[in-house]
Amino acid sequence: MRINKYIAGAGIASRRKADELVANGNVKVNGVTLKEAGYDVVEGDVVEVNGRVIQTVEDKIYILLNKPVGYVTTVSDEKNRPTVMDLVADVDGRIFPVGRLDYNTSGMLIMTNDGDFAYKLTHPKHEMPKTYRALVAGVLSNEKCAKLRNGVDIGGFVTSRAKVNIVKGTPKTTLVDITIHEGKNRQVRKMFKAVGNRVQQLERIAIGDVRMGRLAEGHYRKLTVDEIEYLRKL
Numbered sequence: 731m732r733i734n735k736y737i738a739g740a741g742i743a744s745r746r747k748a749d750e751l752v753a754n755g756n757v758k759v760n761g762v763t764l765k766e767a768g769y770d771v772v773e774g775d776v777v778e779v780n781g782r783v784i785q786t787v788e789d790k791i792y793i794l795l796n797k798p799v800g801y802v803t804t805v806s807d808e809k810n811r812p813t814v815m816d817l818v819a820d821v822d823g824r825i826f827p828v829g830r831l832d833y834n835t836s837g838m839l840i841m842t843n844d845g846d847f848a849y850k851l852t853h854p855k856h857e858m859p860k861t862y863r864a865l866v867a868g869v870l871s872n873e874k875c876a877k878l879r880n881g882v883d884i885g886g887f888v889t890s891r892a893k894v895n896i897v898k899g900t901p902k903t904t905l906v907d908i909t910i911h912e913g914k915n916r917q918v919r920k921m922f923k924a925v926g927n928r929v930q931q932l933e934r935i936a937i938g939d940v941r942m943g944r945l946a947e948g949h950y951r952k953l954t955v956d957e958i959e960y961l962r963k964l
């Protein structure tokens with residue numbers, strides 16, 4: 731495998747950046763600084779980038795699924811409901827969902843077979859920002875927006891600072907984007923309930939800066955190397 735692909739596969743740089751690392755003398759193979767950008771890594775080679783031994787993760791799978799409403803985010807369901815696994819049945823590898831979206835929530839769900847990556851993305855200490863677009867009943871006043879931004883009590887837990895942007899308001903409903911940093915059970919629904927607006931529809935639209943792009947419901951795409959790298963560093 732070409733050295734730039736190998737480095738990209740380790741998730742530390744895109745292929746283009748990997749070429750630069752080689753050109754700048756930051757890459758060693760078996761202890762010797764690499765001179766050729768086109769080097770083919772062979773079985774048993776020890777590759778170092780900036781003094782750190784790396785291993786390619788080409789066998790790792792990183793998928794972004796646009797989960798529709800009506801699917802549970804588990805590998806199997808005792809009630810026999812459709813699961814997100816049904817939507818990725820053609821993926822060759824034992825992937826699992828990273829985190830959870832409610833049965834009635836749609837949108838971005840990352841699936842992978844990389845346990846470390848999943849751990850990083852879901853561990854509370856990493857405070858991964860997640861953005862949801864919610865359609866809520868009624869008008870969301872400035873006071874309510876301020877409360878949501880500063881933190882609300884959702885039953886024994888006060889949420890941390892959130893970003894709240896109204897996308898569209900009508901007398902009956904408000905469409906609003908909210909970015910939170912925790913992942914408590916049904917957190918967004920509980921936050922809006924705490925200020926008196928029931929969530930009617932909820933979709934996750936971003937994880938950090940990674941957006942779904944044009945992806946039909948029920949479809950998936952691979953995360954790009956840059957997206958994987960970005961999420962790892964976040």
Ligand code: URA
Nearest residue numbers: 832835916917918919
């Ligand atoms: N908050 C919710 O209320 N539901 C989700 O699925 C995700 C976040």
